[in-house]
Amino acid sequence: MNNTPLVHLENLKKYFRVKEGWGRVKYIRAVESVPLDIQAGETVGLVGESGCGKTTLGRTILRLYEPTAGKIFFKGTDITHADMLPLRRKMQIIFQDPSSSLNPRMTVGEIVGEPLDIHMLASSRGERKDRIEALLARVGLNSEQANRYPHEFSGGQQQRIGIARALAVEPEFIVCDEPVSALDVSIQSQIVNMLEDMQAELGLTYLFIAHDISVVRHISRRIAVMYLGCLVELAESYELYKTPLHPYTTSLLQAVPIPDPDLTRSRKRDILEGEIPSPMDSPPGCRFNTLCPAAEKRCAEAAPELREAAPGHHVACHLFGG
Ligand code: SF4
Secondary structure (H helix, E strand, O other): OOOOOOEEEEEEEEEEEEEOHHHOEEEEEEEEEEEEEEOOOOEEEEEOOOOOOHHHHHHHHOOOOOOOEEEEEEOOEEOOOOOOHHHHOOEEEEOOOHHHHOOOOOOHHHHHHHHHHHOOOOOOHHHHHHHHHHHHHHOOOOHHHHHOOHHHOOHHHHHHHHHHHHHOOOOOEEEEEOOOOOOOHHHHHHHHHHHHHHHHHHOOEEEEEEOOHHHHHOOOOEEEEEEOOEEEEEEEHHHHHHOOOOHHHHHHHHOOOOOOHHHHHHOOOOOOOOOOOOOOOOOOOOOOOOOOOOOOHHHHOOOOOOEEEEOOEEEOOHHHOO
């Protein structure tokens, strides 16, 4: 049996250089030494609040941003500095905002057909047309809609077009970057169900990014939690919900609304007080120490490492030997 993960990250870092006045330079430490394995055919949910580095991590894995340090492996091959054109076929992205990710001057057929042209995946005009129609059918659109423009579609339909474009090159790995957060709740489950069906049918592997932990719960086999650029917890989805270890994960779960008002009242809540620090001025030691209700003196002195606290359950916190 081949246990090589499809995607393997070794302490991946992405810093952005920002110029300040008087020639001073600062760095936004958007992704800080992230280790992660993603097995073929699984979905790993990546959650955390806006600005925590989730999107930057997803884009750095695809080398849409060049990593500052660390390594990216795809199917056991180090691709940190590789030519990405052939790999773009295998590694795709579905963007958060479908309206801004689709070229308004191109028809839907041109949008979905463009990757086929770039990677020369159709040997004739007839084959190209057939493939575009099959891709549109796969996401629930019809062949007549190929001649229309993105603005003629609803948000949910636009996201279906984005998904058809990602599927055109027959990828193995897709970064789903908050693919449903811009959509109505009623449409969200349709898109998530469609992504799950496609995964079962085509054997796809997803990194599914969301700021709402309840969105990733059902689609993800494992969930990774990010805070200020750091991976703070990683566990099976069920395990993370049942026994969260990191105080930040606990606070995220406590913020998920429960439909039962009695249960909401009885649930103990640790409200986090204060603002999340900027990734440009992140605190020393554990980055969560300025908000953590369990912080100790050592938390401001040394950063905890991500460690396996229970089988398959990793956490970066001094309370668990980190
Ligand atoms: Fe809280 Fe300290 Fe654990 Fe960080 S290391 S999460 S500050 S207890």
